[in-house]
Amino acid sequence: MVTTRKVLYGGGHPGCQITTGVSASAAVVTGSGVFFGLLMKCDGTNDVVLNVFDSASAAGTKLIPTDLVFDGTVLANALSFAPGVNFDTGLYLEIAVAGGGATEIQLLYILDDISSVH
Numbered sequence: 001m002v003t004t005r006k007v008l009y010g011g012g013h014p015g016c017q018i019t020t021g022v023s024a025s026a027a028v029v030t031g032s033g034v035f036f037g038l039l040m041k042c043d044g045t046n047d048v049v050l051n052v053f054d055s056a057s058a059a060g061t062k063l064i065p066t067d068l069v070f071d072g073t074v075l076a077n078a079l080s081f082a083p084g085v086n087f088d089t090g091l092y093l094e095i096a097v098a099g100g101g102a103t104e105i106q107l108l109y110i111l112d113d114i115s116s117v118h
Helices: none
Strands: 026-030 033-042 048-054 068-070 076-087 090-097 103-111
Touching: 026 103, 033 048, 048 103, 076 103, 090 103
Parallel strands: none
Antiparallel strands: 026 090, 033 076, 033 103, 048 068, 048 090
16 A cells, blocks of 8 residues: 655644643644644743654654753743654654653644544
């Protein structure tokens, strides 16, 4: 079976979705699609270590560099990819916040089957 992917340019595509805020490690998207990036709100003190996997768990293929560290003193962070990174299984977000601090992260993505997007 041959799978083709749509070429997408940024978040302006009508099927683009953004997850609700995630504050702990979790599977946040199921299915195949394109990962465009993330938005992160930090607590102003504690650094955030982040991994995004193409998986339903932290055992899949990492989509971003291993243990990407965001400076917690920067209240708002963003990471984006153009035209995007393909994923096949889903998106699992692994979050660790230093010092027991807090963060909230949203992922920007599109599913290959945009008919399933509401």
